[in-house]
Amino acid sequence: MELSKSDSGVLKGAAILMMVMLHLFARKDVGDLYYAEPFIRDAPWVYYLAIMGDACRQIYLFVTGYAFYLMISNANGPLLGKNLKRIAKLYVNFWVVFLIFVPVGMMIGDENVFTPDIGRFVLGFLGISNAYNGAWWFLRVYVILVLLSPMLIKFIKRQPSFLLLACSFVLFVFGHFQRYRPFLEVGDHVVVADIANLCWLLATSQFSFVIGAVFSKEKFLTRIGNVFANVRYRNFLCLSVLAALVVFHGIVQSSIIAPFNSTVMIVAYTLMTKRKVVTNVLHYFSKHSTNIWLVHMFFYLTIFPDMTFAPKYPVLIFLWLLLMCIAVSYVVKFITNPLHRIIERSSLFSRRAIAEHQWMKSS
Numbered sequence: 328m329e330l331s332k333s334d335s336g337v338l339k340g341a342a343i344l345m346m347v348m349l350h351l352f353a354r355k356d357v358g359d360l361y362y363a364e365p366f367i368r369d370a371p372w373v374y375y376l377a378i379m380g381d382a383c384r385q386i387y388l389f390v391t392g393y394a395f396y397l398m399i400s401n402a403n404g405p406l407l408g409k410n411l412k413r414i415a416k417l418y419v420n421f422w423v424v425f426l427i428f429v430p431v432g433m434m435i436g437d438e439n440v441f442t443p444d445i446g447r448f449v450l451g452f453l454g455i456s457n458a459y460n461g462a463w464w465f466l467r468v469y470v471i472l473v474l475l476s477p478m479l480i481k482f483i484k485r486q487p488s489f490l491l492l493a494c495s496f497v498l499f500v501f502g503h504f505q506r507y508r509p510f511l512e513v514g515d516h517v518v519v520a521d522i523a524n525l526c527w528l529l530a531t532s533q534f535s536f537v538i539g540a541v542f543s544k545e546k547f548l549t550r551i552g553n554v555f556a557n558v559r560y561r562n563f564l565c566l567s568v569l570a571a572l573v574v575f576h577g578i579v580q581s582s583i584i585a586p587f588n589s590t591v592m593i594v595a596y597t598l599m600t601k602r603k604v605v606t607n608v609l610h611y612f613s614k615h616s617t618n619i620w621l622v623h624m625f626f627y628l629t630i631f632p633d634m635t636f637a638p639k640y641p642v643l644i645f646l647w648l649l650l651m652c653i654a655v656s657y658v659v660k661f662i663t664n665p666l667h668r669i670i671e672r673s674s675l676f677s678r679r680a681i682a683e684h685q686w687m688k689s690s
Contacts, residue, residue: 328552328597329543333610335390337601338593340609342386343616347623347648349380350462352641360636361644367577373641379573381582384465385535385589391472392539399480410473412670417617418454419666421466423659424621425452428630429459436630462624467525468532480540488541495537502530503583535586548597555598565595612649618656619649626651 330338352373357363363371399406429451432441440459450456454470457463472479483491505511505527513523542548555561572588612619626648627635635651638644 328549329546330390330393330548330593330597332394333606334597335394336613337606337609338386338390338596339616340611340613341592341596342383342390343612343619344609344649345380345386346383346620347380347652348377348645349383350623351627351645351648352377353380361639361641363641371641375573375577378576378580379588381585382589382592384532385586386593388472388532388535389539389542389589389593392536393543394539395476395536396480396483396540396543399477400484406477410476412673414470414473415670416663416667417466417469419663419670420617420659421454421463421621422452423662424618425459427655427659428622428625432459432625432630436625437628440629460621460624460629462620464528465620468528471529472532472536479536483537483540483544488545491537492541495534498530499534499586500583502527506531535589538586538590548594551594552597562599565599568595615653615656615660618659619652622655622659623648623652 352371354377355370355374357371363373365372367375429441429448433443447456447458451459451463454463454466457466506524513519558564568591572591576584576588625631631651635648636644638647
């Protein structure tokens, strides 16, 4: 009943689709972007489905924490080399997308976003600034979590799980309120404010990573599966729970519940009997998930919003944006796949890892 590599791919595919839904339709004021009827209370019907997408990051982080716990626990040697390769391949994708879309944006995109500023360009290229694409804020957070993962997993293995979850939850709540309702002043200095914002983002990201690692450590999915092993109509029960989550989130419209929603979704997924066609579709989107994340905001917000919302009906807009992102993803993959193979075969990162490991042993 534990998560397999295939399960992780399915969940990542679901998460990327939820992210696209969130960014397209989690808005009450639609204007003339698309046909919003019928309204439920003060919002379009699709809004209530879209806000469920705030669990997308938390699903991805749960799966990452879960996988890293297994990988690090079963590792025979240092993992810095593998982690550096993982980061290098991500940056290759990022740079290819950057060099395709930022010049295009400077020619025909939103002038307030694509300003001709060399400092802005360099910071954006390094992934330090997400000024060109708001979705890129996750790049720094992910890199930091990957680099810290060996230390984090070792800490998680040594500590009592429920105490760890409680402390992680407190840190998450602190980061959440600092992001959305700040109560600590950090001043107006640009660098200080940026570092503080990064800290709040890490605080709101670490909780689901920890939940995933603890689930892996304690085999919670197997335990839950054993409890429900003899329950009839599990699919109906799980779908009912997911529907209840939509209603609950429609009442509590805050992303503070996203880690809990994502955990319930993952548990429901493991309990359900999945149709092959559904898992195959989600696997397909999982393979393109990194590129969809990197490019989708250029289409719906900063460069091609008119083209993206041209179909006018939410379902068609959603499918149209996915189609455009997938088409671009194939182009990006055509460029990046050979570079990924070079990185994978390279011994550079492994030598660095060994040198780092030896230095740590001798110090």
